[in-house]
Amino acid sequence: MSMQTNIIIAGVGGQGTVLASKLVARAAMDAGLRVRTSETIGMAQRGGSVVSHVRVSDAPIASPLMAPGMADVLIGFEPGEAVRSLAFLRPGGTVVTNAQPVAPVAISPASAAYSGQAMLERLDGCGARLAVIDGASICAEIGSLKVLNVALLGAAAGLGALGFSLDQFETAIRESVRERFVDMNIRALHAGARSASA
């Protein structure tokens, strides 16, 4: 029986979604699996919504992009972006999301009414397994805002949703990240995994 994991990584431009998809790809290649990813690069990177499609399989993969209902896992770097990408997630899939919302740019006194809580409530009722991660606490614990991506990846891996173990991601991090950032990212990976199982 063939094995396939389809992952959607949704966030706001600048949050580090691209590294997360690269680490999954690295882990897949190390495991001898096939992988295709697709990134949002360009204008949307300036604070717009960005979505990475990551497809891992032991069989050939044709399309880098998924259709609605094809994803097994949705990793949200921000609750609203997770909600926006829910159409990709199959019923019974897994949502791992950061708890902290990123407010859209306020342009008028009326426009500043975005609630991350309302988004989390919608995720809670969507029929998927849900893990809400306190990304801000993990980043504070590790001492860097840049590890949110690896912490969320660690949470999803810790839940067994990605098909790769934490050890496999550790190896992927060592292979992909500059040496002086390796320890920091590995600590974030495990902090994310602990947070998901808590």
Add this chain to the structure above:
Amino acid sequence: MHPWHSAGSRVDKAIVEALHRHAFRYGDDGGPVVARGRSSTIGVSWGLGSTVSSPWGACCVATEFLMGNEAIALGAIAAGVGVVTGYPGTPSSEILPTVAQRNPGRVHVEWSTNEKVALEVAAGAAYAGARTLVTMKQVGLNVASDPLMSLAYVGVKGGMVIVVADDPGPISSQTEQDTRTFGLFSKLPVFDPASPEEAYAMIGDAFALSERYGTPVLFRPTTRVCHGNAPVEVGDLSAPPAPDGFVKDPKWVIFPRLAYQSHLRIEQRLPQIAEEFSDYRFNAVSGSGRIGIATQGISSAYVAEALAALGDAVPEHRLLRVATPHPFPRRLALEFLEGLDQVLVVEELDPVIERELLRLAGECHLPVTVLGKGTGHVQQAGENGVDSVTRALAGFLGLEVAPAADCSASAGEGAEPPVRPPVLCAGCPHRASFLAVKEAMRKRKAVFGGDIGCYTLGNAKPLDMVDTCLCMGASVTVAQGLHVVEPDAVHFAFIGDSTFFHTGIPGVINAVYNQTPIVLVVLDNSTTAMTGLQPHPGTGETMMGAVAQQIDIATVLRGLGVKHVESCDPLNHDAAKAAVLRAVEATAEGVSALIFEAPCIHVASSGPRYVVNEDACKCQLCITRLGCPAISRVDGKMRIDDDLCYGCDLCAQMCPFDAIERVEPTEGRA
């Protein structure tokens, strides 16, 4: 089970079967496999062979996870490219920096000032025998079209591959033009890769064809190929051989007589190339039956997924995949059409394959109906996807397709995620520049002409400072036309530093010469920000790592005859406003120019932190005027997000209650 559902084994198996049934299946290495090839022909005519090797190197050295653009760059290096030129533009921008990064030595890599310049520099190098690669986005080809059309007639000695990345959607572009159609217009061969690994392999084929016919060739990936990633087997990247140099010959000088002869030669060779393309390894016909599906590029992957999802209900059919849309592989296409009743053409942008099949059907009196964009069976604009192609195929095949089961419906009604258009970054100096002009022109009649770059985002509220945007350099010239008709308004032209060098300068000369008193505002942030921080003539660095002479914009403007040229820091709000008023005054004497100099936050380090003193916070001017992503309202008070704030100080300067206070930087801020 839902047809697009991917988690189950049934669909997985179906995908594999569909992939194997059809031409564009993928091999054991994850790379495309020749489903229908005449290997002897290919071996002879496609010099670089099917094992992705360079003529002077071994084959696969390592498997790397590459973005399509990186694969194109490494494919060109493996093919022995000697000169690479280009101008940044999404989705093509990563190709040229990858060549620079992986330069084995002896490859000349440059960001040229614009696409026309890039193509002409490459033409000279190709005349002298070097293999050359030129990179740009689709609208860049419009700028390069003058040399392109003539070069098609003159030809090249060293192979020339012009990579033009198209952007269906469009995702980051101002048009949905199709470079395949440009190939038809310019009479040049076009390659259309479907994946990163295929793009890597195809680049070598494109160089070989270019040299065999002495013609430049177009290489047209789309966004999903450029920005898709896959493991790619990369060959030997050792340095290219030295070209043998320029040999003087009348053929390098285009004259009407020569043009006539060249035109004849081109018309004679196109059928030959078409014949060769009918055997090309990435063009393929497969399957059998009386209905057909024709496709290309990334759409071929969507077709494979759609057929797998529709599963056993899909009737027997034939499949054509066209990797070289011009000249059209006529013999192969006829083989495909023979005996078909109906064909659905699934492609993006222009109906190129659709028109060619219609033409062939008419020419050969074939009783086949061709469906596609022209008949409303495939969307006419925007990019395709697995879902849209599944719907189109289901409609064509008369199959029912259930709507996708997904988690969005079960999440129920409720608050929608916020709209999140791209915005100027927190701390972006463009915001300060726009604000200075806006405040200075309050109650004055003024039109704000915009241009192409991050600063196009100045159109968003609350700034609302971009009234026109057409194409690279047009801020300067459109403002002149507006002034001629409406001389009582002040006409501003906002242009970035890289865009100024690209095509802004001729417009300034035009304004000086024709005495049209516009206010030119150069937004000099010391980089090409939108496309990923590429250097340009004003930055003092090149892609060869050399320190270059910085070309000073103020000196250029004075040299062009602009009498009032002033530089200032837009982040000093009052001084900037005063400078705007001086520039407007100076239009009494002709064109005036104001250069706002402040580096992009991505090339500068951040400043001090700012916090809101909640007791003093009384208005919401920072929100209603600035639109800064770092400022939000929490419980009725303004709050500055410490992670996003770059310490530009603009909000502190704007606050009428002095409620925004500067604090010393904490450690660890990057």
